[in-house]
Amino acid sequence: MDTLKLQKELGLGSRLTRLSEMIMKEIKKVYKHYHIDFDPYLFPVIKAILDHEQVTTKQITEQLLVTQPAITQAVTKLNKKGLVIIETDPNDKRKKLVSLSKDGRELIREMKPLWKSMEATVKQLTHFSSDSLIGHIDQLEQSLNQRSLSKQIIDMHQTKQLTDVQIIPFEPRYAKDFGRLNVEWLEKYFVVEPHDIDLLEGYQETILDNDGFIFFAKIGDEIAGCYALIKGPDDIYELGKMAVSPKFQGMKIGQKLMQHCIDFSRSQGWEKIILYSNTKLENAVYIYRKYGFEEIKLEKTSPYMRSNIKMELVL
16 A cells, blocks of 8 residues: 555655655666766766856856755766766865866766766656646556556666667777677687687788778767678688677667668678677577578688688578
């Protein structure tokens, strides 16, 4: 039994407090899901600072209509995390000017797309009519009990990101991402082999200068995944070095890369492409088969020690 709900208008303050706490808890889960270290309770203050080049705590207090001690405490927390800079006003030594630090601006750049998804989700959840505020809260709580706010925000964000995925050709500025994504994946499931090092560190000579190709999946300013087409004997290309950042897994980016690989290979007029894998990677092998790859004989001189399956796609 929900006693607060039975109190109706008399329990309004407590209902709003409970709802606020629940929302903050769910927002924390969203930040954690995306590996962002940020306290949602600090959002109003950091947003007020973002909206100005420099601002005093008094100005933030006046804008947010909360107490000066609360603002001072929030600014102190942001400063301890290295997200803001506090300086003395050169025109009035009694005043402290607050501005974003380099780390603060970088964190906000990362959070802004999430904020848009949060806003869109909340708008969607609250877009209904009601005869009273209590009735509105009843419907909102019922909706959030059916499906958590954090899951709804994450789904909304992933949908937005998926539509924003760009597949782009190799650029030198993303070379480190090519190595990072692959080493991250290899160390999680296997080990980095000598042939991997040749391809990742010597990508220019072993892949690009040898008529090969490297492509990236880009979302906003971030590289979410990559793959390479490596020219081998008899001018047959190997699909290799495909990896997706853990941050973007579950968004079917691997499948977007796979479809791009197949479309690109066909546009080149190639007869077929091959790949090497390991049956331990059940999901990956399933996707390969889904896109038409079939198992063929694995040569004894396979370039990868971890490989126990070789597959081919006739284009």
